[in-house]
Amino acid sequence: MTLNERFQHLNLMINFTILVITGFALSYPTAFWTSPITEAPAGMTIRGFIHRLSGVAIIFLGGYHFLYLIFTERGRQIFMDMLPRWKDAKDLWETLKNNLFINRPAKVIKMGRFNYREKAEYWALIWGTFVMGLTGFILWYEVEWLKHFPKWTYEVARAIHFYEAILASLAIVVWHFYSVLIDPDVYPMNWAWITGHLTEHEMKVEHGLELERIQASQKGELVEFDEAASSGGGRIYPLSQGRDQPSSLHRLYGTVRDLNEAIKKWRGN
């Protein structure tokens, strides 16, 4: 991931967390974990303000991401690679059969740049942002909304906003946290959201096809590519998709590399 993408993720992570806390603080005003908000002076009023602020931040982030997908080469490629395909369903099914020892011996599943796990989560996020944004604005501008629509639509928006929030929060905890934290292949944490890179092992088990494709293209293009370096957890996922012209993104490589080095130093290896 480029630095830009990692900042998008960081932005989403912070604002999503704020939204979850400030949102459920309203639904459960007497819960023990709400007390720091309810006991603060004007806590509930500030809570509402912060919730809306973070909501707007995420909507802006969504807009930014949309432009990113349209106007950058990398973004367009991400979009294309992210589109769901029949293979994703098959991958999911085969993985389940592997897991349940139905496939004996287990099939080696090679997945592309984004696997079914990531695609499901990505599109769920897009969908969730859309639903939460829409219902959130209805609740926010209730006077305007109720000029044109009956009150029950407002109540429906309120119910959807609440249940979609539960669904989204649980999805993050169950699906996302498993993928990036608990999954034995990445435990204790997938560092990609900080370093921008996956290890070769992670690439192999989760993006086998993509790894093969990169290795094939790099063998042809990058003369200095050192395969041995990757076995030690080195960087093997180049940001370039083999494009010829150096774009503004290429200039980010230096920044990314520096950051990677800094993090490595900080980690002590």
Place this chain on the structure above:
Amino acid sequence: MVYSFLPPGESSSMKRAFQQGHAGREWSVFLFYVLVVSIVWIGPKVVWGADNSNCFGCHKDESLSKQNALNRKVSLFVSEADYKSSAHGSLSCSECHTQILDDTHAAGGKAANQSVNCAACHREAEKEYKKGLHSKLIMKGTERAAYCQDCHGKHTIRPSKDSKSLTHLVNISKTCSRCHSDKEFVKQHALGAGLSPGELFKGSVHEMTGEMTCTSCHGSHNLRSLIDPQSSIFRSNIPQTCGTCHPEITKQFVDSIHGVIAARGRSDSPTCTTCHGIHGIKAKIDPDSPVNERRIALTTCPQCHAAERISKEYGFTRTQVKSYYDSFHGLSYRGGDTFSANCASCHGVHDIRPSSDPKAMTHKDNLQKTCGICHPGASENFAKGKIHAVAGISGEDFGEKVVGWVRVIYIILIVAVIGGMVFFNFTDWLRKTIDRRP
């Protein structure tokens, strides 16, 4: 203390005298007094006359005492200086102690009769007193009911305008508390455990005015029982009692739904004290006040509107409270948001009326204005639709049903999606863990 209650022995003998006149047994008590007093008193005295020096000749002695029928020591000391400065200072002793007519008292021939008759002069006060609770209790034989001297004192009575007087505004609560804050007394008379009225009154908004005391609401000589329909604190009379100082509020209240039911004598109907408290009424800005904006929708209105017995009896639903708690207003309010609407924001305070009443804030013609207080620009459409809706697939209202279905669909969706994720991830984890078995 110069003033004190009559010791139990004396009061009971007096009570019996009151009830039966001087029966034979009373004379034996009197003879006992005579015996005791004759031992203490020496020398002939002349009692009759405006000059009290004869009386004080003996009664200035602080150790002067006698034994009463219960063998308790009773002081017979009277402070001359205190008496002289009292309202009755210019009267002779015998004007009140009319039974002590001659030298025989001093000689030990005749005991003083305690039943000083204040009514001989204070006719009006006695008339009032006879109507009141304290005299009725005496008639019924309660041991410790207040006589004139229990509130006014004995030899030190001062006019109630005198700040040293027991019945001066600032002292009345103390005077009443001598019995009503006495744990033993309260227990004997089943006046309720917990804080006494005097303790509750301390720090109340009424006490802080400095112009209010027990008698302001309870009355004084004619103080009546709570259950006496003529009492100022009888349930239906409370709005009028409070209205002597708060006439505008009482006027609003008597026309409200609560006031109308209260006037019918329904014991469940709220009156001033139901919401505001009784002795310890606090200003509404006080967080302890039941009408504080942070408590009104949590305890004050729900005490009836979420109560099973009352809601059944009067046929109103309890869903108002529940639906409010689940609404945005209620949720934010429960978290302490005072900008969020509470019951009173929409229904009013003292002039709450049923929504069928065209004057009600919640009448359909007034709702747009009511909502507009907080939601400027609220349209006509804004005020349409059910407010206290409880979502459910079998709801009465179309909106209730839709929201109910949305909830059902979402719960199914959540269980299916999240359940599927949990299942899939668990198999994934299990397989990978098994593969890693050392």
